[in-house]
Amino acid sequence: MNYKVVGEDIVIIQSDFDLDETLDCGQAFRWERIDKDSEDADLLLNIDFDKAYKGFRLNTQLLISQKKINENSDESQITLHNTTESDFLGIWLNYFDLETDYSLLKKEFSSDKTMCRACEFAPGIRMLKQDKWEALCSFIISQNNNIPRIKGIISRMCEHYKGFPSYEQLAEETVESLAFLRAGFRAKYLIDAAQRLSIGELDLDDISSMDLEAARKSLMTIKGVGPKVAECALLYGMYRTDAFPVDVWIKRVMEEYYPNGLPECVKGKEGIAQQYLFHYIRNLERADI
DNA sequence: TTCCAGGCGTATC
DNA sequence: GATACGCATGGA
Numbered sequence: 001m002n003y004k005v006v007g008e009d010i011v012i013i014q015s016d017f018d019l020d021e022t023l024d025c026g027q028a029f030r031w032e033r034i035d036k037d038s039e040d041a042d043l044l045l046n047i048d049f050d051k052a053y054k055g056f057r058l059n060t061q062l063l064i065s066q067k068k069i070n071e072n073s074d075e076s077q078i079t080l081h082n083t084t085e086s087d088f089l090g091i092w093l094n095y096f097d098l099e100t101d102y103s104l105l106k107k108e109f110s111s112d113k114t115m116c117r118a119c120e121f122a123p124g125i126r127m128l129k130q131d132k133w134e135a136l137c138s139f140i141i142s143q144n145n146n147i148p149r150i151k152g153i154i155s156r157m158c159e160h161y162k163g164f165p166s167y168e169q170l171a172e173e174t175v176e177s178l179a180f181l182r183a184g185f186r187a188k189y190l191i192d193a194a195q196r197l198s199i200g201e202l203d204l205d206d207i208s209s210m211d212l213e214a215a216r217k218s219l220m221t222i223k224g225v226g227p228k229v230a231e232c233a234l235l236y237g238m239y240r241t242d243a244f245p246v247d248v249w250i251k252r253v254m255e256e257y258y259p260n261g262l263p264e265c266v267k268g269k270e271g272i273a274q275q276y277l278f279h280y281i282r283n284l285e286r287a288d289i
Numbered sequence: 290t291t292c293c294a295g296g297c298g299t300a301t302c
Numbered sequence: 303g304a305t306a307c308g309c310a311t312g313g314a
Contacts, residue, residue: 026295139295146294149312184310189297226297247295278295292314302305 001098003088010080010088016102017078018124019051019066025279027236028128029138029151030158031055034063047079057095058131059163060087074123097126097239109273112263114253118273118280125279127272128236132204133197134164135237136219139229140189153183170194189224196222208238215240235271244270253277 004011023031034040034052044052049065056062063081080092093099106123110116130138142150158164160180171194178187196202202222207215212234219230227246234243244262246254266273 142294143296144294144309145296145311146313149294152312182311185297185308186310224297228296232295245295248293249295282295294311294313297309298307300305300307302303 001093005085006079008082008084010083010085010092012078012080012098013069013075014078014098015074015076016106016124017066017076017096017126018122019053019064021122021124021279022096022126022128023053023055025122025125025275026147026282027275028055028130029147029154030164043081047081049079050076056158056164057091058134060091062092094129097129100126102126105269105272108265109269109276111265114257115263115266115273115276118276121280121283122276125275127239127241127275129239130236132208132233132237133167136193136204136225136229136233137164137170137190139232139236140193140222140224141183141186142232143186143224143226143229145186153181153186156181167194167197171198186224189222192223193225204237208240212240212242231271235274241269241271244274247278249278249281250274253281 002012020033024033031053032040032055034044034054036044040054043054043063044065047065049067052063052065054061054063062083065079065081067077067079069075069077080088083092106119109119138150138154141153145153161169170190173191173194175187175191178190181187183190197204202218207218210218215234215238216227216230219225219233220227225233231243231245234240235245244250262270262273
């Protein structure tokens with residue numbers, strides 16, 4: 001991985017990486033776009049950028065900006081602001097999956113017509129390698145919920161605890177004490193997950209090393225974790241790319257494009273394919289209407 | 290106002 | 303094992 005340390009910033013030249021497509025495609029809920037007229041615009045004074053986001057992985061904050069190099073190139077200059085080389089190498093390099101060749105991946109996927117369209121529709125999607133606990137929590141909150149409200153609940157949670165709460169912290173709570181979250185019926189599920197982890201009955205590191213079926217089963221012993229949430233915890237929190245979350249949108253994709261199942265070219269990487277398809281079908285329908 | 294959102298637990302058959 | 307229904311909340 002080629003990178004430059006420039007003062008307090010890390011600068012990389014990267015293809016297949018668009019901040020909107022990666023940070024606002026429903027896989028993570030703690031990234032906020034900073035526009036030039038937003039209240040945080042002063043964070044980016046004197047910085048030349050096309051797009052910028054601020055957000056967190058657990059309790060490590062990052063400001064990241066993107067500037068397209070030129071019209072003919074797929075490459076962008078990506079700058080990670082006010083960070084350190086050690087955080088870059090220890091956290092963000094992995095989080096943004098920067099050592100995976102997405103050009104090659106998309107080329108493989110594109111032997112299927114629908115996948116080809118989905119990849120061309122949002123060529124800058126990358127899978128985020130999120131924290132296990134953060135992803136589990138986030139997708140428990142996601143059930144029967146919409147993305148703006150998921151973000152709102154997680155944002156209230158992080159504000160309340162001055163950061164993303166540990167499962168030990170959440171294990172101390174009750175449905176009543178979590179009322180401020182306005183998470184509805186999901187509060188009791190968060191508490192169950194936190195308590196099971198806290199007393200050591202379940203261990204996310206153990207689960208991440210199990211075979212897929214055993215890992216699913218283990219996660220689904222948590223109240224409020226069914227097939228969909230388990231699959232999301234595995235894919236987004238444990239980078240199990242063969243996990244394939246099926247929500248209402250992916251169900252539509254399967255019925256419309258893949259009545260006989262997924263194509264061979266996504267085998268072992270169904271979860272990554274799912275991310276392109278999810279973004280494609282959601283925005284396609286929005287554009288059609 | 291009604292509908293619905295990156296589902297799941299429970300009851301019932 | 304399949305299917306039906308309720309669930310908290312708030313944006314559209």
